[in-house]
Amino acid sequence: MNSTEDGLQILMGHPDLHRSLKELVKLDSKLPNTTLEFSTQLGQLIIKHLDHCLPTRACWILVEFLENENTKAIVLKDLKKNKKKIEALQQSSS
Numbered sequence: 009m010n011s012t013e014d015g016l017q018i019l020m021g022h023p024d025l026h027r028s029l030k031e032l033v034k035l036d037s038k039l040p041n042t043t044l045e046f047s048t049q050l051g052q053l054i055i056k057h058l059d060h061c062l063p064t065r066a067c068w069i070l071v072e073f074l075e076n077e078n079t080k081a082i083v084l085k086d087l088k089k090n091k092k093k094i095e096a097l098q099q100s101s102s
Contacts, residue, residue: 018057021064030072037076044078051082058090062097 020026029050036047051073054061061067070087073079087094 018060018064018066020054020061020066020069023065026065026069029066029069033069033072033079034076037078042078044082047073047079048082051079055083055086058086059093062094063101 020029033047033050036042036044050069054066054069061070070083073083074087
């Protein structure tokens with residue numbers, strides 16, 4: 009994360025970085041005999057900083073997690089716990 013005058017800026021929301029991380033999650037989920045170590049660590053990091061990730065492009069990394077059966081369980085439980093927060097953000101951006 010990067011501190012700016014406007015507040016906290018999460019680097020995972022950077023256009024190039026979020027695309028790279030999405031591709032790494034996709035690759036990790038498709039590797040044979042994968043332990044999903046990378047995806048697990050990244051998922052935990054995103055969930056830990058969910059408030060800062062949701063309003064950025066980093067939310068698309070979460071979509072990648074959910075699109076793959078291998079990685080869905082890494083974030084789904086925590087996203088369900090934060091359902092009200094996600095819905096409130098969705099309504100505020102509409």
